[in-house]
Amino acid sequence: MTELISSGLIRGLGIGSTYALLAVGFVIIYRATGVINFAQPALMILGAYFTSVFATSVGVPFPLAVLAAMAVLAVIGLATERVALRPMVGKQPFAAAMVTVGVFIVLFVVAHRLIGAQVRTVGDPWGLERASLFGVSVAQVDLAKIVISLFAIAIVGLFLTRSRLGLAMRATSMDQEVALAQGVNVGRIFGLAWAISAALAALAGMLIGTAAGGFEAVVALVALKALPVIIVGGLDSIKGAVYAGLFIGVAEALTRTYQPQYAAWLGANFDVVVPYVIMIIVLVFRPYGLFGTREVERV
Amino acid sequence: MTSSKARGMVAAFGVVALVAAGCAVDDDDGEPDDPGTVEEDPDDPDDPPEDEPDGLAFDLGVTEEACPAGVNPDNGCIYLGVLSDLSEGPFAALAIPITAGQEAFWQRVNEDGGIGGFDVDISTYTRDTLYDPQEHSARYREIEPNVLALAQTLGTEPTEAILSDMDSDNVIGAPATWWSGWHFEDADQGLILESGYSYCIESQIGLDWVSGNVAPPSSVLAVGYPGDYGGDSAAGVEAWAEANDAEFVGWVETAPDAVVGSQDAAIGQVVGSGADVVMLAVGPAEAAAIVGGSMANGFEGQFLGSVPTWNPALLGSPAADALKAAYLHIAPWEGWEADTPGHEAMRETVGDNLPDNEGFIFGWVWSYPIKAALEAAVANEDLTRAGLRSVVDGLQVDYEGMLPDATFGGDRDESAIRTAVINRPDDDAALGVTPVEAGVTGETADAFEYTAPCA
Numbered sequence: 055m056t057e058l059i060s061s062g063l064i065r066g067l068g069i070g071s072t073y074a075l076l077a078v079g080f081v082i083i084y085r086a087t088g089v090i091n092f093a094q095p096a097l098m099i100l101g102a103y104f105t106s107v108f109a110t111s112v113g114v115p116f117p118l119a120v121l122a123a124m125a126v127l128a129v130i131g132l133a134t135e136r137v138a139l140r141p142m143v144g145k146q147p148f149a150a151a152m153v154t155v156g157v158f159i160v161l162f163v164v165a166h167r168l169i170g171a172q173v174r175t176v177g178d179p180w181g182l183e184r185a186s187l188f189g190v191s192v193a194q195v196d197l198a199k200i201v202i203s204l205f206a207i208a209i210v211g212l213f214l215t216r217s218r219l220g221l222a223m224r225a226t227s228m229d230q231e232v233a234l235a236q237g238v239n240v241g242r243i244f245g246l247a248w249a250i251s252a253a254l255a256a257l258a259g260m261l262i263g264t265a266a267g268g269f270e271a272v273v274a275l276v277a278l279k280a281l282p283v284i285i286v287g288g289l290d291s292i293k294g295a296v297y298a299g300l301f302i303g304v305a306e307a308l309t310r311t312y313q314p315q316y317a318a319w320l321g322a323n324f325d326v327v328v329p330y331v332i333m334i335i336v337l338v339f340r341p342y343g344l345f346g347t348r349e350v351e352r353v
Numbered sequence: 354m355t356s357s358k359a360r361g362m363v364a365a366f367g368v369v370a371l372v373a374a375g376c377a378v379d380d381d382d383g384e385p386d387d388p389g390t391v392e393e394d395p396d397d398p399d400d401p402p403e404d405e406p407d408g409l410a411f412d413l414g415v416t417e418e419a420c421p422a423g424v425n426p427d428n429g430c431i432y433l434g435v436l437s438d439l440s441e442g443p444f445a446a447l448a449i450p451i452t453a454g455q456e457a458f459w460q461r462v463n464e465d466g467g468i469g470g471f472d473v474d475i476s477t478y479t480r481d482t483l484y485d486p487q488e489h490s491a492r493y494r495e496i497e498p499n500v501l502a503l504a505q506t507l508g509t510e511p512t513e514a515i516l517s518d519m520d521s522d523n524v525i526g527a528p529a530t531w532w533s534g535w536h537f538e539d540a541d542q543g544l545i546l547e548s549g550y551s552y553c554i555e556s557q558i559g560l561d562w563v564s565g566n567v568a569p570p571s572s573v574l575a576v577g578y579p580g581d582y583g584g585d586s587a588a589g590v591e592a593w594a595e596a597n598d599a600e601f602v603g604w605v606e607t608a609p610d611a612v613v614g615s616q617d618a619a620i621g622q623v624v625g626s627g628a629d630v631v632m633l634a635v636g637p638a639e640a641a642a643i644v645g646g647s648m649a650n651g652f653e654g655q656f657l658g659s660v661p662t663w664n665p666a667l668l669g670s671p672a673a674d675a676l677k678a679a680y681l682h683i684a685p686w687e688g689w690e691a692d693t694p695g696h697e698a699m700r701e702t703v704g705d706n707l708p709d710n711e712g713f714i715f716g717w718v719w720s721y722p723i724k725a726a727l728e729a730a731v732a733n734e735d736l737t738r739a740g741l742r743s744v745v746d747g748l749q750v751d752y753e754g755m756l757p758d759a760t761f762g763g764d765r766d767e768s769a770i771r772t773a774v775i776n777r778p779d780d781d782a783a784l785g786v787t788p789v790e791a792g793v794t795g796e797t798a799d800a801f802e803y804t805a806p807c808a
């Protein structure tokens with residue numbers, strides 16, 4: 055039971071909440087612009103890098119370092135939208151998505167150059183410390199991942215539902231032309247969506263960077279696990295991104311804990327495949343995702 | 354974009370990523386990309402090798418013109434290729450300093466006058482192959498017409514991917530890998546000039562040392578990447594267990610964090626194994642995660658780490674205390690501060706600017722056999738590829754004290770190097786590790802019948 059709670063549920067919810075954070079970033083941009091942002095992994099690793107720089111090189115207190123990194127990434131997100139994506143307004147979304155692939159490659163190379171030959175650490179206060187949760191020893195970092203991710207997502211949710219800008223973002227996601235006609239500055243909304251998404255990616259990067267051995271630039275590819283999450287949850291559903299992220303994280307952790315013991319015949323590291331198996335199953339039965347908007351086509 | 358199209362795009366991106374990982378574009382048009390290079394077919398009797406006035410024969414990869422950034426303007430130029438992992442691959446953190454170490458080595462050779470009236474250039478034909486065998490092969494074909502040999506070919510599987518081409522082209526090379534196969538002509542066609550032990554011997558020496566200096570292990574576990582790195586190391590662990598009546602608990606296959614997300618699965622199996630000693634053959638961040646995570650979950654055994662498991666930055670990671678408490682690093686030669694002529698010369702090249710990690714030392718040491726081969730070929734007045742290849746069998750290499758002198762060819766069971774250095778993490782050491790004992794040999798490793806690759 056202890057193993058189930060510590061290595062399965064809590065560990066899974068920890069990594070799952072990080073997936074959810076990344077997936078929410080994907081969804082926000084998709085809802086605002088109709089574009090899948092494939093640059094999210096590179097934004098994530100840059101977030102980890104800037105947190106590391108502020109916390110360990112500059113010496114800023116860790117919480118401030120995280121906020122500063124989120125701010126830097128928000129600016130990078132804004133600039134990326136203005137320089138690379140804004141000229142694509144009115145073009146096919148497929149073309150805009152391909153631009154994000156190009157942005158990913160550029161930012162990924164930049165991240166490699168910045169991180170270089172070093173293994174970096176984000177200077178987090180949790181390290182390998184453990185805490186007791188209902189009598190079960192769990193890693194503090196897992197609890198931190200859950201709390202921080204869900205708190206950040208809740209803030210974004212409140213912003214979207216309670217603020218004028220959030221309302222404008224929702225209006226833009228429903229119908230850009232109508233929003234424009236109502237006086238919404240759609241271009242500004244696009245930029246805001248990119249800024250929020252990049253800031254969330256930075257936060258996710260910090261959480262991924264808390265690994266005991268630190269992080270290297272190639273860890274950016276972990277963010278691709280958010281792709282099955284958004285498919286499972288539904289491309290346009292923040293709620294879906296959260297539930298699917300947590301579900302996939304727990305499924306992965308349980309597989310990791312018990313598969314080597316009870317189904318070794320599946321081979322080493324089968325947990326890596328689990329998110330994609332879940333994605334395929336969901337695609338078969340609910341092609342628009344568990345919480346996505348069902349597509350209605352006139353025939 | 355409709356959501357169905359977007360979903361299709363997400364799926365397509367996944368496919369593209371897979372294809373991109375598995376494929377590489379070969380943009381080799383068959384033309385040499387250095388107009389100054391002498392292009393000849395060594396097999397063509399109508400196209401004999403050029404001769405310098407003093408009678409030295411040379412052809413591909415050697416020019417009478419000076420190197421682009423040569424030290425001696427009156428010298429000709431020997432071009433050596435470098436196929437490494439210089440940007441996005443899993444070993445880039447190690448490969449960049451390895452390449453820097455080799456550049457420093459050859460710069461020193463050039464400053465000492467070069468070899469036989471030639472400077473050596475390894476920069477012009479340096480290519481990033483991303484630790485991808487297909488990319489490695491494509492880039493090899495791109496540079497092959499212009500190089501005499503390879504100063505570096507990084508990675509066991511990438512190097513295996515070009516071996517048959519190297520064989521037909523008569524191109525020898527220095528590996529940036531310690532696979533046991535490089536010790537055997539059946540596996541490397543006598544083309545790969547390795548330095549130091551193999552992963553297989555490394556794990557046996559490490560276990561012998563723990564047995565004699567800590568406590569004889571009754572159970573041992575191997576954790577490593579699939580393929581010839583982790584596999585070779587695990588084969589050594591298994592052989593040691595068999596020779597010492599210890600239990601070989603198994604080989605836990607893991608992968609870089611970028612692939613598996615975290616080392617949780619490996620940690621779970623390490624903790625569940627209850628092994629006395631765990632041999633790691635993974636990357637540095639992964640090694641630290643496994644050591645730190647396992648100890649945080651109550652594991653009390655000893656960890657041994659293969660050469661590539663160390664990076665000085667790990668001393669700033671959350672796993673630093675665990676590493677200091679339970680991890681020992683095995684290396685084929687001494688670290689930065691060792692007192693040998695080779696180490697001293699190496700330190701002089703960088704002054705006060707320490708390299709990022711020990712990769713710099715690796716690159717430096719791996720260059721000695723190619724230098725010895727070039728000198729032997731010049732002595733034979735045959736600096737053609739065939740001439741260079743012909744000197745490998747019986748080649749004697751002086752490592753300036755960084756390694757025992759070595760001889761290539763012959764019975765490798767007798768001539769293979771079976772010494773190591775045991776290091777421990779140390780905040781005060783130049784590159785984060787300090788030797789516990791140098792020149793370590795082990796009974797099991799010495800007695801190991803080394804007649805074929807371990808994996």
